[in-house]
Amino acid sequence: MINLRDLTIKELKGFCEEIGEKPFRAKQIFSWIYKGAESFDEMTDLSKALREKLKEHAYIGKLDIIRVQHSKTDGTRKYLLGLEDGNMIESVFMKYKYGNSICVSSQAGCRMGCKFCASGLDGLKRDLTPGEIAGQILTIEKDTGEKINHIVVMGTGEPFDNYANLKKFLINVNDKEGLNLSMRNITVSTCGLIPRIQDFSKEMKQVNLAISLHSADSETRESMMPVNRSYPVDDLLAACREYTEETGRRITFEYALVKGKTDTKEQIDLLASKLKGMLCHVNLIPLNEVKETGLAGSNRKRAAEIAAYLETRGIPATVRRELGADIDAACGQLRLGEQEKNK
Numbered sequence: 606m607i608n609l610r611d612l613t614i615k616e617l618k619g620f621c622e623e624i625g626e627k628p629f630r631a632k633q634i635f636s637w638i639y640k641g642a643e644s645f646d647e648m649t650d651l652s653k654a655l656r657e658k659l660k661e662h663a664y665i666g667k668l669d670i671i672r673v674q675h676s677k678t679d680g681t682r683k684y685l686l687g688l689e690d691g692n693m694i695e696s697v698f699m700k701y702k703y704g705n706s707i708c709v710s711s712q713a714g715c716r717m718g719c720k721f722c723a724s725g726l727d728g729l730k731r732d733l734t735p736g737e738i739a740g741q742i743l744t745i746e747k748d749t750g751e752k753i754n755h756i757v758v759m760g761t762g763e764p765f766d767n768y769a770n771l772k773k774f775l776i777n778v779n780d781k782e783g784l785n786l787s788m789r790n791i792t793v794s795t796c797g798l799i800p801r802i803q804d805f806s807k808e809m810k811q812v813n814l815a816i817s818l819h820s821a822d823s824e825t826r827e828s829m830m831p832v833n834r835s836y837p838v839d840d841l842l843a844a845c846r847e848y849t850e851e852t853g854r855r856i857t858f859e860y861a862l863v864k865g866k867t868d869t870k871e872q873i874d875l876l877a878s879k880l881k882g883m884l885c886h887v888n889l890i891p892l893n894e895v896k897e898t899g900l901a902g903s904n905r906k907r908a909a910e911i912a913a914y915l916e917t918r919g920i921p922a923t924v925r926r927e928l929g930a931d932i933d934a935a936c937g938q939l940r941l942g943e944q945e946k947n948k
């Protein structure tokens with residue numbers, strides 16, 4: 606049985622032909638899937654015979670809502686969602702002045718092992734399929750009754766470690782018959798897999814790119830992010846410069862402020878000198894405390910000082926707004942909590 610949520614419209618045309626149906630049916634089915642249909646019986650403009658035939662060959666994979674945490678202060682909702690095989694993932698729904706945004710996961714678990722992140726503590730379980738990535742949006746739109754206008758692929762997992770499925774997901778949400786979301790309203794965040802950054806700059810030019818940088822000093826970065834061993838920070842920053850030249854797009858650097866480690870004057874000076882002249886923006890993140898990681902975050906006052914200093918060095922910088930501060934806001938915390946409960 607094939608999960609139709611995993612297919613692009615082109616693949617769906619092939620599927621229709623395989624089961625002896627006209628390819629134009631693909632458009633109808635695809636558009637129902639992205640309207641949130643979870644069964645073929647909801648596809649009322651298809652004949653009963655076709656709906657029965659679809660049931661014989663395919664299904665529409667759904668995600669189960671296991672738990673939701675609601676922020677009382679800003680409308681943020683954090684979802685723990687169950688996959689068909691029992692794995693769990695997290696997605697966060699956030700309200701901004703400019704619209705609704707969702708942070709989706711791209712893998713169940715992660716193998717990148719960043720020290721400040723709870724998502725990687727248990728390693729990688731598996732890649733998410735394109736339908737499971739999109740399913741987070743469809744499930745949450747249905748639950749909230751609200752339209753999502755912006756997507757960030759910044760939840761659990763390294764999206765570029767699941768590149769082929771990520772690309773299909775992006776194609777599907779961008780499709781006119783899909784969610785019809787502009788690529789410019791989507792941001793993908795990577796810890797720095799250089800070959801995929803190069804592919805992305807050619808294949809997905811319109812999508813925004815964010816890099817989890819967190820330190821411009823190779824030794825410091827490596828102590829927090831093992832990926833720096835394979836892709837050292839100077840090579841990464843060179844690839845980022847090439848990306849901005851190739852696409853003409855501004856790159857965002859995510860920078861977690863770890864007290865006494867990445868927020869020192871030396872670290873920030875090094876950051877400013879290495880980013881000099883690059884088409885970029887720095888997003889400073891006062892780190893949420895994750896008790897399993899033992900790292901402490903700088904406070905918002907220090908974060909604001911650093912942002913102001915970077916501006917004086919010609920680097921645009923902002924401090925990330927704290928959303929859902931009253932719920933487990935750091936990625937991976939909800940899933941870990943559930944696993945602890947089940948032990």
Ligand code: SF4
Binds near residue numbers: 722723724762796817
């Ligand atoms: S920060 Fe991202 S890449 Fe690093 S371990 Fe967590 S999920 Fe993986």
